[in-house]
Amino acid sequence: MKREEMMGRNTQNRKSILLTGCAGFIGSNFILYFLEKYSEYHIVNLDLLTYAGNLGNLNEIEDHDRYTFVNGDICDRELVESIFETHDIRGVIHFAAESHVDNSIKNPGVFIETNINGTFTLVDVAYKKWMNKPFEYKNGYELCRFHHISTDEVYGTLGDKGLFTEKTPYAPNSPYAASKAGSDMIIRSYYHTYGLNTIITNCSNNYGPRQHDEKLIPTIIRKALRNEKIPIYGDGKNIRDWLYVDDHCTGIDLAYHKGRIGEVYNIGGRNERDNNYIANKICEILDKLSPKDSGDSYIDQITFVEDRAGHDRRYAIDATKIEDELGWKAEENFESGIEKTIKWYLDKYNSIMDMS
Numbered sequence: 562m563k564r565e566e567m568m569g570r571n572t573q574n575r576k577s578i579l580l581t582g583c584a585g586f587i588g589s590n591f592i593l594y595f596l597e598k599y600s601e602y603h604i605v606n607l608d609l610l611t612y613a614g615n616l617g618n619l620n621e622i623e624d625h626d627r628y629t630f631v632n633g634d635i636c637d638r639e640l641v642e643s644i645f646e647t648h649d650i651r652g653v654i655h656f657a658a659e660s661h662v663d664n665s666i667k668n669p670g671v672f673i674e675t676n677i678n679g680t681f682t683l684v685d686v687a688y689k690k691w692m693n694k695p696f697e698y699k700n701g702y703e704l705c706r707f708h709h710i711s712t713d714e715v716y717g718t719l720g721d722k723g724l725f726t727e728k729t730p731y732a733p734n735s736p737y738a739a740s741k742a743g744s745d746m747i748i749r750s751y752y753h754t755y756g757l758n759t760i761i762t763n764c765s766n767n768y769g770p771r772q773h774d775e776k777l778i779p780t781i782i783r784k785a786l787r788n789e790k791i792p793i794y795g796d797g798k799n800i801r802d803w804l805y806v807d808d809h810c811t812g813i814d815l816a817y818h819k820g821r822i823g824e825v826y827n828i829g830g831r832n833e834r835d836n837n838y839i840a841n842k843i844c845e846i847l848d849k850l851s852p853k854d855s856g857d858s859y860i861d862q863i864t865f866v867e868d869r870a871g872h873d874r875r876y877a878i879d880a881t882k883i884e885d886e887l888g889w890k891a892e893e894n895f896e897s898g899i900e901k902t903i904k905w906y907l908d909k910y911n912s913i914m915d916m917s
Protein backbone atom coordinates (compact mmCIF):
# COMPACT_ATOMS: atom_id res chain seq x y z
CA MET A 562 0.00 0.00 0.00
CA LYS A 563 1.24 3.49 -0.85
CA ARG A 564 1.93 6.33 1.57
CA GLU A 565 -1.25 7.81 2.99
CA GLU A 566 -1.24 11.31 4.40
CA MET A 567 -3.96 11.48 6.96
CA MET A 568 -5.02 15.06 7.40
CA GLY A 569 -8.70 14.63 8.19
CA ARG A 570 -9.81 15.18 11.79
CA ASN A 571 -13.08 14.73 13.57
CA THR A 572 -14.86 13.35 10.51
CA GLN A 573 -16.92 10.56 12.11
CA ASN A 574 -20.29 12.27 11.71
CA ARG A 575 -19.84 13.29 8.13
CA LYS A 576 -20.34 11.48 4.85
CA SER A 577 -17.06 10.66 3.14
CA ILE A 578 -16.84 10.83 -0.61
CA LEU A 579 -13.91 9.84 -2.78
CA LEU A 580 -12.73 12.30 -5.43
CA THR A 581 -9.95 11.09 -7.72
CA GLY A 582 -7.36 13.15 -9.58
CA CYS A 583 -7.97 16.41 -7.73
CA ALA A 584 -4.37 17.61 -7.83
CA GLY A 585 -5.02 18.17 -11.55
CA PHE A 586 -6.77 21.00 -13.34
CA ILE A 587 -10.52 20.38 -13.12
CA GLY A 588 -10.44 18.34 -9.92
CA SER A 589 -8.56 21.05 -8.00
CA ASN A 590 -11.01 23.74 -9.09
CA PHE A 591 -13.88 21.41 -8.21
CA ILE A 592 -12.64 20.44 -4.75
CA LEU A 593 -12.16 24.09 -3.72
CA TYR A 594 -15.69 24.89 -4.87
CA PHE A 595 -17.22 21.77 -3.33
CA LEU A 596 -15.58 22.00 0.11
CA GLU A 597 -16.69 25.60 0.42
CA LYS A 598 -20.26 24.89 -0.69
CA TYR A 599 -21.04 21.71 1.27
CA SER A 600 -20.23 21.32 4.94
CA GLU A 601 -21.62 17.77 5.18
CA TYR A 602 -18.88 16.08 3.19
CA HIS A 603 -15.49 14.82 4.17
CA ILE A 604 -13.51 14.62 0.94
CA VAL A 605 -10.84 12.02 0.26
CA ASN A 606 -8.69 12.95 -2.74
CA LEU A 607 -6.84 10.00 -4.32
CA ASP A 608 -4.18 11.20 -6.74
CA LEU A 609 -1.00 9.57 -8.01
CA LEU A 610 0.68 12.95 -8.53
CA THR A 611 1.80 12.16 -12.06
CA TYR A 612 3.51 14.94 -14.01
CA ALA A 613 0.00 16.47 -14.32
CA GLY A 614 -0.78 16.50 -10.59
CA ASN A 615 0.31 19.47 -8.52
CA LEU A 616 -0.46 19.66 -4.81
CA GLY A 617 0.32 23.38 -5.04
CA ASN A 618 -3.14 23.65 -6.68
CA LEU A 619 -4.60 22.69 -3.29
CA ASN A 620 -2.39 24.70 -0.92
CA GLU A 621 -5.31 26.57 0.55
CA ILE A 622 -7.07 23.40 1.77
CA GLU A 623 -4.15 21.20 2.80
CA ASP A 624 -5.01 21.60 6.50
CA HIS A 625 -8.78 21.66 6.05
CA ASP A 626 -10.48 19.45 8.64
CA ARG A 627 -12.81 17.89 6.05
CA TYR A 628 -10.09 16.98 3.57
CA THR A 629 -7.79 13.96 3.32
CA PHE A 630 -5.17 13.47 0.66
CA VAL A 631 -4.07 9.99 -0.39
CA ASN A 632 -1.08 9.67 -2.70
CA GLY A 633 -1.73 6.57 -4.81
CA ASP A 634 -2.90 4.90 -7.98
CA ILE A 635 -6.54 4.31 -8.92
CA CYS A 636 -5.36 1.01 -10.48
CA ASP A 637 -4.14 -0.23 -7.06
CA ARG A 638 -7.11 -2.33 -5.96
CA GLU A 639 -5.80 -3.00 -2.47
CA LEU A 640 -5.37 0.72 -1.88
CA VAL A 641 -8.80 1.60 -3.28
CA GLU A 642 -10.44 -1.09 -1.12
CA SER A 643 -8.64 0.19 1.97
CA ILE A 644 -9.84 3.76 1.27
CA PHE A 645 -13.44 2.57 0.94
CA GLU A 646 -13.03 0.61 4.17
CA THR A 647 -11.19 3.22 6.24
CA HIS A 648 -13.43 6.13 5.28
CA ASP A 649 -16.71 4.28 4.62
CA ILE A 650 -16.93 5.98 1.23
CA ARG A 651 -20.52 6.91 0.23
CA GLY A 652 -19.95 8.47 -3.17
CA VAL A 653 -17.33 8.81 -5.88
CA ILE A 654 -16.59 11.60 -8.34
CA HIS A 655 -13.92 10.26 -10.66
CA PHE A 656 -11.67 12.82 -12.40
CA ALA A 657 -8.33 10.98 -12.46
CA ALA A 658 -7.10 10.27 -15.97
CA GLU A 659 -4.31 10.69 -18.42
CA SER A 660 -5.78 13.66 -20.24
CA HIS A 661 -3.48 15.04 -22.93
CA VAL A 662 -4.22 13.89 -26.51
CA ASP A 663 -0.66 14.57 -27.72
CA ASN A 664 0.76 12.28 -25.02
CA SER A 665 -1.73 9.56 -25.97
CA ILE A 666 -0.37 9.61 -29.52
CA LYS A 667 3.21 9.14 -28.27
CA ASN A 668 2.49 6.76 -25.38
CA PRO A 669 -1.00 5.22 -25.49
CA GLY A 670 -0.34 2.37 -23.03
CA VAL A 671 -0.63 4.44 -19.87
CA PHE A 672 -3.95 5.87 -21.12
CA ILE A 673 -5.39 2.37 -21.41
CA GLU A 674 -4.04 1.45 -17.97
CA THR A 675 -5.22 4.52 -16.05
CA ASN A 676 -8.35 5.47 -17.93
CA ILE A 677 -9.76 1.99 -18.53
CA ASN A 678 -8.27 -0.29 -15.86
CA GLY A 679 -8.27 2.45 -13.24
CA THR A 680 -11.94 3.25 -13.86
CA PHE A 681 -12.79 -0.46 -13.75
CA THR A 682 -10.98 -0.87 -10.41
CA LEU A 683 -12.81 2.06 -8.83
CA VAL A 684 -16.29 1.15 -10.03
CA ASP A 685 -15.87 -2.53 -9.21
CA VAL A 686 -14.72 -1.77 -5.67
CA ALA A 687 -17.66 0.65 -5.29
CA TYR A 688 -20.12 -2.01 -6.47
CA LYS A 689 -18.79 -4.62 -4.06
CA LYS A 690 -18.65 -2.20 -1.15
CA TRP A 691 -22.13 -0.74 -1.67
CA MET A 692 -24.21 -3.64 -3.04
CA ASN A 693 -25.02 -7.23 -1.98
CA LYS A 694 -25.79 -8.39 -5.51
CA PRO A 695 -27.17 -6.93 -8.77
CA PHE A 696 -29.93 -4.41 -8.07
CA GLU A 697 -29.72 -4.82 -4.27
CA TYR A 698 -27.97 -2.11 -2.28
CA LYS A 699 -26.73 -2.88 1.23
CA ASN A 700 -28.76 -1.31 4.02
CA GLY A 701 -27.78 2.31 4.45
CA TYR A 702 -25.90 2.46 1.13
CA GLU A 703 -28.94 3.04 -1.12
CA LEU A 704 -27.97 6.61 -2.01
CA CYS A 705 -24.33 5.93 -2.91
CA ARG A 706 -23.51 7.21 -6.38
CA PHE A 707 -20.60 6.84 -8.79
CA HIS A 708 -20.07 9.90 -11.03
CA HIS A 709 -17.66 9.46 -13.94
CA ILE A 710 -16.16 12.58 -15.53
CA SER A 711 -15.71 12.19 -19.27
CA THR A 712 -15.19 14.16 -22.43
CA ASP A 713 -16.97 15.09 -25.66
CA GLU A 714 -14.00 13.62 -27.54
CA VAL A 715 -15.68 10.18 -27.29
CA TYR A 716 -18.09 11.32 -30.01
CA GLY A 717 -15.39 11.88 -32.63
CA THR A 718 -15.39 14.85 -34.97
CA LEU A 719 -18.17 16.99 -36.48
CA GLY A 720 -18.51 18.61 -39.89
CA ASP A 721 -19.41 22.28 -40.24
CA LYS A 722 -22.87 21.69 -38.80
CA GLY A 723 -24.48 19.69 -36.00
CA LEU A 724 -23.88 19.22 -32.27
CA PHE A 725 -23.05 16.27 -30.02
CA THR A 726 -26.06 15.09 -28.04
CA GLU A 727 -26.19 12.28 -25.51
CA LYS A 728 -27.51 10.09 -28.33
CA THR A 729 -24.62 10.72 -30.73
CA PRO A 730 -22.88 7.37 -31.44
CA TYR A 731 -19.40 7.00 -30.00
CA ALA A 732 -16.61 7.36 -32.58
CA PRO A 733 -13.39 8.15 -30.68
CA ASN A 734 -10.45 9.05 -32.89
CA SER A 735 -7.40 9.39 -30.59
CA PRO A 736 -6.05 6.85 -28.10
CA TYR A 737 -7.10 9.33 -25.37
CA ALA A 738 -10.67 9.51 -26.68
CA ALA A 739 -10.78 5.72 -27.13
CA SER A 740 -9.64 5.14 -23.55
CA LYS A 741 -12.27 7.56 -22.22
CA ALA A 742 -14.92 5.88 -24.43
CA GLY A 743 -13.87 2.52 -22.96
CA SER A 744 -14.19 3.88 -19.43
CA ASP A 745 -17.66 5.29 -20.20
CA MET A 746 -18.76 1.87 -21.46
CA ILE A 747 -17.58 0.20 -18.26
CA ILE A 748 -19.60 2.65 -16.16
CA ARG A 749 -22.62 2.14 -18.41
CA SER A 750 -22.37 -1.63 -17.95
CA TYR A 751 -22.31 -1.32 -14.14
CA TYR A 752 -25.61 0.54 -14.31
CA HIS A 753 -27.26 -1.88 -16.71
CA THR A 754 -25.87 -5.13 -15.30
CA TYR A 755 -25.73 -4.43 -11.57
CA GLY A 756 -28.07 -1.47 -11.09
CA LEU A 757 -25.26 0.66 -9.67
CA ASN A 758 -26.27 4.30 -9.28
CA THR A 759 -24.08 5.90 -11.94
CA ILE A 760 -23.87 9.23 -13.73
CA ILE A 761 -21.61 10.15 -16.63
CA THR A 762 -20.95 13.73 -17.70
CA ASN A 763 -19.24 14.38 -21.04
CA CYS A 764 -17.78 17.84 -21.18
CA SER A 765 -16.22 20.02 -23.86
CA ASN A 766 -12.78 21.68 -23.63
CA ASN A 767 -12.21 23.43 -20.31
CA TYR A 768 -10.02 26.43 -19.63
CA GLY A 769 -9.27 28.49 -16.53
CA PRO A 770 -6.86 28.67 -13.59
CA ARG A 771 -4.64 25.72 -12.57
CA GLN A 772 -4.47 24.01 -15.97
CA HIS A 773 -1.23 22.22 -16.78
CA ASP A 774 1.31 24.22 -18.83
CA GLU A 775 1.15 21.66 -21.67
CA LYS A 776 -2.42 22.60 -22.71
CA LEU A 777 -3.28 25.09 -25.47
CA ILE A 778 -4.32 28.20 -23.55
CA PRO A 779 -1.52 28.17 -20.90
CA THR A 780 0.94 27.49 -23.75
CA ILE A 781 -0.23 30.50 -25.75
CA ILE A 782 0.00 32.80 -22.72
CA ARG A 783 3.38 31.48 -21.53
CA LYS A 784 5.04 31.55 -24.97
CA ALA A 785 3.72 35.05 -25.58
CA LEU A 786 5.12 36.38 -22.31
CA ARG A 787 8.48 34.68 -22.92
CA ASN A 788 8.69 36.26 -26.35
CA GLU A 789 8.78 32.81 -27.99
CA LYS A 790 6.91 31.52 -31.04
CA ILE A 791 3.28 30.67 -30.25
CA PRO A 792 2.70 27.28 -31.93
CA ILE A 793 -0.69 26.66 -33.57
CA TYR A 794 -1.41 23.29 -35.17
CA GLY A 795 -2.11 23.08 -38.94
CA ASP A 796 -4.19 25.97 -40.29
CA GLY A 797 -5.56 26.91 -36.84
CA LYS A 798 -9.13 26.26 -37.95
CA ASN A 799 -9.88 23.40 -35.55
CA ILE A 800 -12.94 24.31 -33.51
CA ARG A 801 -13.63 23.45 -29.87
CA ASP A 802 -16.55 24.38 -27.62
CA TRP A 803 -14.77 26.18 -24.77
CA LEU A 804 -16.12 26.04 -21.22
CA TYR A 805 -14.82 28.00 -18.24
CA VAL A 806 -13.84 25.47 -15.57
CA ASP A 807 -16.13 26.94 -12.87
CA ASP A 808 -19.10 26.30 -15.15
CA HIS A 809 -18.01 22.68 -15.48
CA CYS A 810 -17.85 22.47 -11.67
CA THR A 811 -21.44 23.68 -11.24
CA GLY A 812 -22.56 21.18 -13.92
CA ILE A 813 -20.86 18.30 -12.10
CA ASP A 814 -22.37 19.42 -8.79
CA LEU A 815 -25.89 19.45 -10.28
CA ALA A 816 -25.46 16.12 -12.05
CA TYR A 817 -24.00 14.47 -8.94
CA HIS A 818 -26.80 15.70 -6.66
CA LYS A 819 -29.79 15.83 -9.00
CA GLY A 820 -29.03 13.80 -12.13
CA ARG A 821 -31.22 10.81 -12.91
CA ILE A 822 -29.69 7.41 -12.16
CA GLY A 823 -27.84 5.83 -15.08
CA GLU A 824 -28.06 8.96 -17.21
CA VAL A 825 -25.48 10.76 -19.31
CA TYR A 826 -25.33 14.57 -19.43
CA ASN A 827 -23.32 16.60 -21.93
CA ILE A 828 -21.85 19.84 -20.57
CA GLY A 829 -20.76 22.58 -22.95
CA GLY A 830 -20.78 26.33 -23.07
CA ARG A 831 -22.12 26.99 -26.59
CA ASN A 832 -18.86 28.84 -27.17
CA GLU A 833 -17.38 27.46 -30.36
CA ARG A 834 -14.11 29.17 -31.23
CA ASP A 835 -11.30 28.12 -33.55
CA ASN A 836 -7.65 28.11 -32.50
CA ASN A 837 -6.84 31.15 -34.62
CA TYR A 838 -9.50 33.16 -32.81
CA ILE A 839 -8.23 31.96 -29.44
CA ALA A 840 -4.60 32.81 -30.13
CA ASN A 841 -5.49 36.23 -31.53
CA LYS A 842 -7.88 37.03 -28.68
CA ILE A 843 -5.32 36.10 -26.03
CA CYS A 844 -2.64 38.20 -27.74
CA GLU A 845 -5.04 41.13 -28.00
CA ILE A 846 -5.83 40.96 -24.26
CA LEU A 847 -2.15 40.58 -23.38
CA ASP A 848 -1.37 43.65 -25.51
CA LYS A 849 -3.75 45.52 -23.22
CA LEU A 850 -2.85 43.95 -19.85
CA SER A 851 0.89 43.48 -20.32
CA PRO A 852 2.02 45.57 -23.33
CA LYS A 853 5.50 44.98 -24.74
CA ASP A 854 8.01 47.82 -24.27
CA SER A 855 8.58 47.77 -28.04
CA GLY A 856 4.91 48.46 -28.68
CA ASP A 857 4.72 45.36 -30.93
CA SER A 858 1.75 43.02 -30.66
CA TYR A 859 2.06 39.48 -29.32
CA ILE A 860 0.11 38.46 -32.44
CA ASP A 861 3.38 38.63 -34.42
CA GLN A 862 4.61 35.58 -32.45
CA ILE A 863 1.84 33.27 -33.73
CA THR A 864 3.34 30.49 -35.90
CA PHE A 865 1.70 27.54 -37.62
CA VAL A 866 3.30 24.14 -36.95
CA GLU A 867 2.76 20.63 -38.34
CA ASP A 868 -0.74 19.41 -37.48
CA ARG A 869 -1.44 16.86 -34.73
CA ALA A 870 -1.90 13.35 -36.18
CA GLY A 871 -5.61 12.58 -36.61
CA HIS A 872 -6.58 16.05 -35.38
CA ASP A 873 -10.38 16.22 -34.99
CA ARG A 874 -11.77 19.23 -36.83
CA ARG A 875 -14.73 20.34 -34.78
CA TYR A 876 -16.38 19.53 -31.43
CA ALA A 877 -19.56 21.21 -30.20
CA ILE A 878 -21.97 20.23 -27.48
CA ASP A 879 -25.73 20.40 -27.30
CA ALA A 880 -26.24 21.05 -23.56
CA THR A 881 -30.06 21.13 -23.75
CA LYS A 882 -30.53 18.07 -21.53
CA ILE A 883 -28.59 19.38 -18.52
CA GLU A 884 -30.03 22.86 -19.04
CA ASP A 885 -33.65 21.69 -19.21
CA GLU A 886 -33.55 18.84 -16.68
CA LEU A 887 -31.18 20.22 -14.07
CA GLY A 888 -31.35 23.98 -14.68
CA TRP A 889 -27.63 24.29 -15.48
CA LYS A 890 -26.39 27.27 -17.43
CA ALA A 891 -22.87 28.48 -18.23
CA GLU A 892 -22.19 31.79 -16.47
CA GLU A 893 -19.21 32.77 -18.60
CA ASN A 894 -18.83 33.22 -22.31
CA PHE A 895 -15.38 32.78 -23.84
CA GLU A 896 -14.59 36.49 -23.85
CA SER A 897 -15.37 36.99 -20.13
CA GLY A 898 -13.75 33.72 -19.02
CA ILE A 899 -10.56 34.19 -20.99
CA GLU A 900 -9.91 37.61 -19.47
CA LYS A 901 -10.12 36.15 -15.92
CA THR A 902 -7.94 33.24 -17.01
CA ILE A 903 -5.25 35.45 -18.51
CA LYS A 904 -5.08 37.53 -15.33
CA TRP A 905 -4.52 34.36 -13.28
CA TYR A 906 -1.70 33.16 -15.58
CA LEU A 907 -0.14 36.61 -15.68
CA ASP A 908 0.24 36.38 -11.89
CA LYS A 909 1.59 32.84 -12.13
CA TYR A 910 4.08 33.35 -14.95
CA ASN A 911 5.21 36.79 -13.80
CA SER A 912 5.98 35.47 -10.32
CA ILE A 913 7.93 32.55 -11.85
CA MET A 914 9.87 34.98 -14.07
CA ASP A 915 10.55 37.25 -11.08
CA MET A 916 12.08 34.29 -9.25
CA SER A 917 14.33 33.21 -12.15
Ligand SMILES: NC(=O)c1ccc[n+]([C@@H]2O[C@H](COP(=O)([O-])OP(=O)(O)OC[C@H]3O[C@@H](n4cnc5c(N)ncnc54)[C@H](O)[C@@H]3O)[C@@H](O)[C@H]2O)c1
Pocket residue numbers: 581582583584585586587588607608609610611612613614615633634635636655656657658659660661675679710711712713741763764765766767768772773
Ligand atom coordinates in the same frame (compact mmCIF):
# COMPACT_ATOMS: atom_id res chain seq x y z
N1 LIG B 1 -9.39 19.38 -19.45
C1 LIG B 1 -10.44 19.30 -20.23
O1 LIG B 1 -10.66 20.17 -21.08
C2 LIG B 1 -11.41 18.15 -20.06
C3 LIG B 1 -12.62 18.20 -20.77
C4 LIG B 1 -13.55 17.18 -20.59
C5 LIG B 1 -13.29 16.14 -19.72
N2 LIG B 1 -12.10 16.10 -19.05
C6 LIG B 1 -11.87 14.99 -18.11
O2 LIG B 1 -11.81 15.57 -16.81
C7 LIG B 1 -10.93 14.83 -15.98
C8 LIG B 1 -9.89 15.75 -15.39
O3 LIG B 1 -9.18 16.39 -16.45
P1 LIG B 1 -8.01 17.44 -16.14
O4 LIG B 1 -7.88 18.30 -17.32
O5 LIG B 1 -8.22 18.02 -14.81
O6 LIG B 1 -6.75 16.45 -16.10
P2 LIG B 1 -5.29 16.70 -15.51
O7 LIG B 1 -4.38 15.95 -16.42
O8 LIG B 1 -5.05 18.14 -15.25
O9 LIG B 1 -5.33 15.96 -14.08
C9 LIG B 1 -5.39 14.56 -13.96
C10 LIG B 1 -5.08 14.20 -12.52
O10 LIG B 1 -5.20 12.78 -12.40
C11 LIG B 1 -4.08 12.29 -11.67
N3 LIG B 1 -3.81 10.90 -12.10
C12 LIG B 1 -3.35 10.48 -13.31
N4 LIG B 1 -3.23 9.14 -13.30
C13 LIG B 1 -3.62 8.71 -12.08
C14 LIG B 1 -3.73 7.43 -11.47
N5 LIG B 1 -3.39 6.31 -12.14
N6 LIG B 1 -4.18 7.35 -10.21
C15 LIG B 1 -4.52 8.48 -9.51
N7 LIG B 1 -4.44 9.71 -10.03
C16 LIG B 1 -4.00 9.83 -11.30
C17 LIG B 1 -2.94 13.24 -12.03
O11 LIG B 1 -1.90 13.19 -11.06
C18 LIG B 1 -3.66 14.58 -12.08
O12 LIG B 1 -3.70 15.18 -10.80
C19 LIG B 1 -10.35 13.74 -16.87
O13 LIG B 1 -11.07 12.56 -16.64
C20 LIG B 1 -10.56 14.24 -18.28
O14 LIG B 1 -10.69 13.17 -19.19
C21 LIG B 1 -11.16 17.09 -19.20
